[in-house]
Amino acid sequence: MLKLYCKENSPDGELIFLAANPDIKIKGIGSTLLHEFEKRLKGKKIYLYTDSGCTYQFYEHRGFERVGEKDIIMNLGNKTVELQCLLYSKVL
Template sequence: MQIKEIQQKDFKKVIRFAIQGMHFEEYLKNKFILNAYGQYFWYLEYTNATQVLAAYEGDKLLGVLVVDMKNEPKPYKSFWKSAYVKFVDVIQNLFFGSGVMPYNEANKAMYEKYTEQFNPDGEIRFLAANPDSKVKGVGTFLLNELTRIKQGKEIYLYTDTNCTYQFYEHRGFERIGEQSIVLELQGDVALKCLLYRKKL
């Protein structure tokens, strides 16, 4: 495995990793809306990143880690990607605003409590591995690279019980917050929002 700059031709793969890994299909049944939301999610994370670490085996993308570190430049900003994110935000608020509000409010409340005790240097916004790859340890490889380049930094991340949150617990992250919510989308979805922290 090698760390490389992510190639734009692999964006569709990352979107698929996100849809599968974060189980977006449980919230959105329409395939067109599901793919549009996957693209929105990736553009949101990508344009807010200060660093994107991509793991490759040759030319094959194995996984990606997106980080937003405090007081560092955001080199992936793009007018068109940002415009797409804003457009979908408007649509999302019109049709699903009240449905996703509990998720955002839970994360905000957990963050406020977390920062009473800790001073974070950055956030892991997204971490995903190719679910079809036979190569093991991709997520750990990416986290190890992040630790190498950001050693000593305090980082946090949001996740929930619909994702593989145990991955972080097995790698020394501390669960610092949790809150049960119900999302009112295409049917009610009960889950627990989680916040993890670690000093790299």
């Protein structure tokens, strides 16, 4: 997916891991982290990977555009998990 995306785009970087502790009762920590990231890197084009098992809507609601997707099947022991890998991009 990334190779195809990079044929027409030149991203400045990748957002590898953004997480907040779900047990903390304060709302908006993820949004605050992302806002600070955007403030510090204004004008940079970034991309990130996530999947359909995560809250990918978080990124969609914050202006990220889905630029790629791929269906995969993961075999975890005796369990099969179908997921959709998702590639998102945004100019900060």
